[in-house]
Amino acid sequence: MSSRAFDVIVIGSGPGGEGAAMKCAKEGRSVCVVDMRHQVGGACTHTATIPSKALRHAIQRFVEMRHVPGFRASPDAQPSFGDLTRTASSVIARQTDMRQTFYERNKVEVVEGRARFLDPHTVEVGQPKGAIDVLTAKAFIIAAGSRPYHPPDVDFSHPRVYDSDTILGMEEMPQSMIVYGAGVIGCEWGSMFRMLGVKLNLINTRDKLLSFLDDEIVDALAYHLRDMGCLIRHNEEYERVEGQDDGVVLQLKSGKKIKADVLLWANGRTGNSNGMGLEELGIAIDSRGNIKVNEAYQTSTPHIYAVGDVVGFPSLASAAYDQGRFAATHLVEGRLETKLVEDIPTGIYTSPEISSVGKTERELTKAGIPYEVGHAQFKSLARAQITGRTVGMLKILFHRETLELLGVHCFGDNASEIIHIGQAIMSQEGKANTLLYFVNTTFNYPTMAEAYRVAALNGLNRVF
Template sequence: MSIRPFDVVVIGTGPGGEGAAMKCTKANLRVCVIEDRSAVGGACTHTATIPSKTLRHAIQRLVDLRNLPGHRAAAGHGPTFRELVQTAGSVTNRQAGMREGFYERNRVEVVEGRARFVDAHTVEVIQPRGATDTLTAKHFVIATGSRPYHPPEIDFNHPRVFDSDTILGMIEMPQSMTIYGAGVIGCEYASMFRMLGVKVNLVNTREKLLSFLDDEIIDALSYHLRDLGCIIRHNEEIERVETADDGVILDLKSGKRLKTDVLLWANGRSGNTVDMGLEALGIAIDSRGNLKVNDAYQTAVPHIHAVGDVVGFPSLASAAYDQGRFAGTQIVEGRLEHRLVQDIPTGIYTSPEISSLGRNERELTAAGVPYEVGQAQFKSLARAQITGRTVGMLKILFHRDTLELLGIHCFGDNAAEIIHIGQAIMSQKGEANTLLYFVNTTFNYPTMAEAYRVAALNGLNRVF
């Protein structure tokens, strides 16, 4: 058995692993990446972000088509669920092929298989057909991502029980669905399946939906999910799950029994750290499989880094890529070049979308910050009226005395795109980061970007 040496071995080819690998190989280090799938890209490309957002887009296009004046959809002649999912498959394949090209062009070797540490500088890779590859390296980056959390008492092998990784493999469209867990994933899928006409129970273990958001945005999301027809049940906790040939019964501790065609479990994720040999190296793993790292993304063993979902918060593809680059900089240069920015925009792909940046009203009130609010209702914007996407608003929170931007919250079509205009201004220093930028800047008309000017003028009217 041969042992192959590298400067850096990266375990996982999602955004975090890719960011680290590209940073290191461009510094002329010999880099190898290990991927347990047959194609690179990680969960982001194959089971999570890309396929779910592509499916959402396909569903939205279908709904738009059905709402066109004069359009009459014949009952039973719409696309099947499998046909909608096939759209996601084509995008996934293109993304994976593109990323494969990145590694080839940058001379990064890709090894397929599952990695396990033998010692602090050696990993064994068990390949799909059972062969073993042994790699040594001066540095390692663990970017293995996460998977849906599976309580042991629930039978996830049952054909009517799904998680966020397996739901896209569902064969037939159900008539009814219970979604347990009303976090980002649960809310997104509740929105998607309700748009397809599925009767949805959304079971929330907490008092509110997505409590990290601004209260006004939470209220708007709750209203529109209910307006779609979702039944939202707050402050509920699972008692047990009963499976049968014709459906799934979710028994709640409150005494409620919810029987639907399928159950989608969307309550938490676990880091992919099982059987990697990390404990023997002195690297602790918490109860959800996550690894603790310092600001340079080093674990308790300094030459072993960890990035992305496997380190927990913020568990975003966008942040994972930056974390990988920062870990790569520490490996290449021995220093932390940048820290992950404090204000990372959230992008939640419900219908309508939600995106948020900075502090919300609840946080500013608790901190005693004298703030004011500027709002633009989408229904008043010419662009929104043209597209027919009039649901939503842009909300700017700013300091009442200095006009400094403190938070931006958007609910509506293309919110995840619109937020970046505000992000660019919030990142500026001093007078450049004030409400006056939006007042004194000329925006294209008609555009959704104009919402910033409308909201800024609305806010100024409250303080002058």
């Protein structure tokens, strides 16, 4: 058993842990990162964001190639699902190697194992081969991430029942699938499988998809999923899941029974706060394993911070990285960088993508703010016509009197890239943050960015 002391110990090496560790190290603190995996990167790199988005890209390329004359004659024309998922392995390896160099360059020690608090300033780390490290620190930042939620009455050991982690290990392509849960993860995976021609039932426990988004964007997504052939069932809850030799039967409380080859459970995630000894320190944890924190990401024990998915919403890799830097800045300098958590864009990798920043129409109406709307339909843009990706739109919400930008919402190909133009202008002060920027700026032609000029002119026509 060895014992070492550091200024800061970070638990988890995903985006939140990396952001926190790099900030503390660059400020001259001695930092140790503890992670359960042999390689850094967290769930984001190994089981969630990177592999699923790499898989999505592979599926899109495969679907596009199916329309190339003569492609079906190729012996590789029909890859298995396992073949498609393995395309992500090279991306994961490159990401892991790159992130490992970050820790090495900044002299951050990385320890593999599971951390558990012995007291407010000490953790023991159980290593895979049985050795125990005892590490002490003046402060801690917990960035342990999350995992798919498993209700106790669903048998996830059944070979036809998957979650968003284990689905990456599925080898053969199913003919039919039930996706239970129509949040971000359910909609992303559902659209991927539907692109591959899998017969899909998307079960939503609420009355609409992704209700935190702008209503018009939600309606566009629902229409497009149905147009692809996806059957969406709203306001449904499961009664029982029965795994069989030839498929899975989902019994719903409404009395419906749905059978498919496989079930993908995508109904929520659980924070990885269990087994860390936090309860003994008086740190509050909710029923989904999320650690409760204040505006500085401090727990009820002030020198112990928590960031990323383990604190819950918004559960975005991009937000987690900023939260890590935010917590580290407060830890090192004692100040709050509130701008780090303002106007975080959402990126939802359905097909097509969705991305939003700022307020929705629903929020502006409730707040009594006089706003107007500018639209640009992708089908009218030359670049979209050239690429053939004409599904989607850009929507700008702005103050009717001052023309201040209030929200930008995009549905369509590369929405998660397009949104950042609007985000950059929204972050400006005063008159720089108005609709007139897009009217008075020359955009390359033809580009998708031109959608901002089209939407701005459309909005001005509603005002003047």
